Amino acid sequence: MNTSIVRRPKPRATISDVARLAGVSISTVSRVINDTAPVSEDVEQRVRQAAEMLSYTPHAAARNLAVRKTYMIGLLLPELGNNFFAPLLRGVENAVRPTEYQLLVHASLRSLEDAPWRRSSIGEHNADGMLVFVNSTDEEELLRNYQREFPMVLLFFSGPRSANIPHIGFDNASGLRQVVEHLVTVHGRRQIAFLRGPVGNFDSDEREMAFCQTLERLGVAWRPELIVRGHYTSVGGESAIQALLDRGIAFDAVFTGDDEAATGVMAALRRANLRIPEDVAMIGFDDLPFAGYLNPPLTTIQAPVERAGFLAATKLLSILAGEIPEIATRLPVELVIRQSCGCRR
Amino acid sequence: MNTSIVRRPKPRATISDVARLAGVSISTVSRVINDTAPVSEDVEQRVRQAAEMLSYTPHAAARNLAVRKTYMIGLLLPELGNNFFAPLLRGVENAVRPTEYQLLVHASLRSLEDAPWRRSSIGEHNADGMLVFVNSTDEEELLRNYQREFPMVLLFFSGPRSANIPHIGFDNASGLRQVVEHLVTVHGRRQIAFLRGPVGNFDSDEREMAFCQTLERLGVAWRPELIVRGHYTSVGGESAIQALLDRGIAFDAVFTGDDEAATGVMAALRRANLRIPEDVAMIGFDDLPFAGYLNPPLTTIQAPVERAGFLAATKLLSILAGEIPEIATRLPVELVIRQSCGCRR
DNA sequence: AGAGTTAATGAAAGCGCTTTCAAAAGTATG
DNA sequence: CATACTTTTGAAAGCGCTTTCATTAACTCT
Known part of the structure; x- marks a missing residue:
């Protein structure tokens, strides 16, 4: 194997090359490239031609250094596993594309061995601002960036109380209200299992709270053993429900924190010979394709995931x-009724 | 609304600030930060302390300019819609994370209004190399970058014949062979509809070829009207099959170019009261979750999508x-037998 | 025709860093 | 104690660009 023969790509044309070829100064080239000042007709032609001939493209780093802007938007995510991610990123991209900004994606299962100054590079240096997905960083860093007035928008969580950082999320409370009311009022279910996401997940916490409150409001007692923890994955849902089944805990409905987990739940229920929706009704979250x-x-x-991404980037x-945008944006969610809850077509 | 009061984030500490505070020169600071030359014990301490106090982080653009490297890997994709994307990106990220590189994602439904030098910026300037997804750019640009010896790896297509750019893809031929043989040999189907992806899609073309060849080898005539075009989406699959049905073309099996389209096909078949697999057997591609x-x-x-992403990035x-890696890598694919083809558990 | 404007251009500084080169300080050697 | 090395440090150039400021050229008026 041919190791470490460092083969640099051919040197590119620089602004000076263009200037020389066109017979003008680099300032002039800069002006025609960026259209920042009037330039005479024929000089402009010459410069453009020279640039074309050398297939010149400005060197981003140099430009960034000079204007003290990177034209980059950081997107900080935890691992990129879930299906949530595709529509979200699509939304973000759609908002960013028409602008001069680019997207720097950083999935941050932060490795602790990284040098401290390397770890957070995205937040502080390689971007002009960033979109922070829930659980992708810690409060401390968030606060540091906040104090430096580093532009940020938070996705699906609201950040530290003390910080007041703009954020976008779903209206979890309303969603849960719709779910629980539908299950209780329309289908008469009273023993609803709630398969929530991981601890510390902002949305999950909100939903759990709304779940219990709505139940109480409807005069149905909620039982802690029916609130179980999953992973927002298929197998997570499967094993969580299996555990419930194994422990002999009865339930006549299950609400899963996301659709992916719902597939697992279906598998577990089917294996236990429980019919959906007759024996147990099911409702999911996200409406994945x-x-x-x-x-x-x-x-x-x-849940309008793509829209959330779009709005966050726009913000x-x-x-x-x-501009100074609104701090909090809550996107409405809507119950899509199909058949797993017991409704007929 | 408070428009355009440009509020720049507070100025950050630079290397000179650290140097001043530590009472040394900037060269020395650079040396301790990068560990590029020996520095006496106490000076190192002083510098580290100063850096800590100012919470100094080097400015990426400046460093990049000086070392003529961006430490960035571009990922060029068409739109980011499909589910394919999440595992792919996960693989890429896993390969990139342990290194000093970062990921610059660029979804390129190139808007033609963009200035020519802006359009391809990722390829030429903001990255040290790039991963190019099929259909995300045109041959011309590929060739330009190739001639400049710009490091690239292609995903799911092999690029222009003349170019010889390293690439990673699936072993489509083998996959198709498995599918067709299974359908013909095990289940005795002879009128297999092939729902392929969009024209010009490399994988789709390869698969179509393998599809026809295998059929021929097995002595089954293939009929052009059974090869229909979809979109790799659910509705695309649905309408394609619906069209077949409407035209009264008979088939006893359908192979869809991806699983997402398969969901649409299922819907169309069900609507036509055709039983799966009794009336028509089905096989998909990708094995999405x-x-x-x-x-x-x-x-x-x-198809090992995540692995493909990982390997591409590694390459x-x-x-x-x-190093000089192998040009072509074909990842093996495997038929996962469940029930839509007619097999029993 | 000369003074006063205006438009187009170039020279040069500076963005924050790396890196080469030289100087200074310290150590070993004869 | 002078000489020859080492080791540690700083000065300064340069990466490729933007932008300010000064200069020159070209007009416009009286």
């Missing part, structure tokens, strides 16, 4: 443009 | 390290 194709088609809360862009 | 939870569970080709990193 396949939800309607499950068996039975999954009733679920539709950040507006901050970068010097 | 939900495939096993469809009704009936989908027999499909499992690019090795190029950046000066």
